[in-house]
Every structure is written in C-alpha cells, then in structure tokens.
Amino acid sequence: MLERLKAMLIKEFIQVLRDRRMRFIIFVVPAVQTIVFGYAVNTDVRNVATAVYDLDNTRESRELVARFVSSGYFNVKEYIARESRVRDLVDRGKAKAVLRIDSGFGRTLGAGNTAPVQLILDGTDSNTAGIVLSHAVRIAARYSEDLQAGQLARSSGRVQSPGGVHLESRAWFNSNLESRNFYVPAVITNIVFIITMLLSSMAIVREKEIGTIEQIIVTPIRKTEFILGKTIPFVIIGFIDVGLISAVGAYWFDVPIRGSFTLLFAATGLFLMSSLGIGLLISTVSRTQQQAMMSAFMVIFPAMLLSGFAFPIENMPTPVQWLTLLNPIRYYLVIIRGIFLKGTGMDILWPQLAALAVLGLVILLFSVRRFRKTLS
Incomplete structure (x- = not known):
C-alpha cells in the first residue's frame, strides 16, 4: 500500500509543480493577493473628499471648518462659491460630503443661540455615509461644548468648564480599532479556501479529460489510496500557503499573532478536510475542468458571503443563519481571528474545532464514497 501511495504522491507533485506558471499561482499569487486585499479591504474612513459652502465666512465658521480638517477624517477639496456646484460635485462623485454654513452663523452663535449647519452626504455607500456622519456629529458637538464653556467663562468672569460626563473607552485586542487587523485573517482564510478547493476540484476531472483515468483504473491501486494520493499534496500546499501568507500579514501589515501556531496549523488541517472534500466532490461529478471551475466558483462566493467575512452573521435572516452552520469558513474565521488577535486557545x-472536524469528516467521506473507479 505504501509503495502505491508513494508512487501516487510523486506523480501528483510532479503534475502540479512541473508547470512554472502553476508554481507561481500556488506560492506567489496568494502572497500578492494578501498584500493587495489587505490594503483594499479596509473600512476605516479617513480623508473623506469634502467641499465647503461657507456663506458666512466669519471667524466662527472658519474655526468650524478648521476643526473638520484637523480631525483627519475630512479632506477639503474645494470651497464652493455657488449653489449649483453642490449637486454637481456630489453627482460626479468628487465630494462625498458637503459642509454648508449659512449666512449669520457667527452672529447667531455670538448671541448665545444655536446655529444650524448642514452636512450633505453621498448616501450611495450607506455604511461609509453613516461613519462620516458620526464623525461630523462628534466634531460639531465638541465645538459646541467649547463655545458654551467660553461663554460661561466670560459671563461669570472665571475660567470654569460646566460639569458633564466624560467617557473613557478602551478597546481590547485591537486598541487602535484598525479594520485591517480584522480583515487580513479573513483574507488569509478565503485565499487558502479558494486555492485548495480549485486545485482539488480539478484533480480527478483532469485525469478524465486527458485520458489517464483509464490507466489508473487498470492499476491495483485502491480507491482510498487514490484519494489520499490526490489530496495529500494539496494539504501540504495548503499548510505552506497558510504559513506564507500569515507571515505576510504579520510582517507586512503588523497584524499581531498572539496565539499558538500549533493550534493554528491543527485548525488548518481540519479546515482543509472540508475545502478539499468539497473540491473532490465537485471533481467527481464534473466531466471537464471548465465544469469543475464553474462549479467551484458557484460554491466559493456564497461560502465567502455567508461566513461573516464582511457582514455579521447576526444581522442575517434566521434561515440564512442556520444555513451558515454548514459553512466551514464560518468556523475557521472565528478560529484564525481568535488566534491572531485574542490569543485564545483550545479551551x-x-x-469551532469540533464543528470543523465533523464537517470535514462528513464532506470527505461523502466525496470518497461518491468516487467510483470506473469510467461511468
């Protein structure tokens, strides 16, 4: 048995790695994708393109604008001189926010009254618009508090701030609230899932397409040996890719790895059982590599969207939440984020490890039973 399995492994490694382009796709592309997606998948909102329509142009209005600029969240691209320019900038996407200050703003504040200010937002991206609005509200509230404190000091003749509540916040595990620290481990998960699943989905169908499946059928190799010979190389490739792109995440993006590498690779082994099992199942039901690739992508995109990668599972409808229980990416995401950011362990x-083990065994056993060492 060992000799037959060894021969199968050697054949599979040669077939996968003999092509220079395939080696590039397996080992270089994942690292490059991690870098690209690590920068691209980022929900931090900074330097929002902003236009200012200041009809008051007083010291008070200029102070408010300066506070928006100094916050680092708003980048003033243009000072508008006419009303029609507001719609033009928003329609063309050149401004995501327009701060409008009406005439009499400074005079109203000087009289001790509340002066309205309008912030026009491009609500096409509702998530970004909501974050921008929260930053603007906080800046305006701080400016209002400072004005009230100054007026109180002038009226009483003493420099004394009014009483209030000051909230001191502290974020655990991601103290600077960098969204990249949250998304880079998820990018690693998705890349490993895509690479290993695509490779395994073409493993058997490739033999059918190029006509070598007939030669395998007449050999004494058993079905289990054939499946192991097809999957073990991809398991090794999966572990290499996890180590490689984890290093990119840690050293390029400074994403912390606080947990155990041993636990990470153990969880990766369980996760690969599912990804390779799904790929093998696709390979057994497909007749051509094109069919296998299209079928794989039909699984990949729903699996990524229903994993909690970008959208919280708790916000999904209840039936969809039940459906995510069959998604191995969901569990591996919790594990890899816990190991990277929190340093959590087996306890x-x-x-999640148990769920991955059960899913992996069921999918892999079903794929093995589905494979028949026949041409039909």
Missing part, C-alpha cells in the same frame, strides 16, 4: 475555540 475557547473547541466548539
């Missing part, structure tokens, strides 16, 4: 992550 916390064992439910």
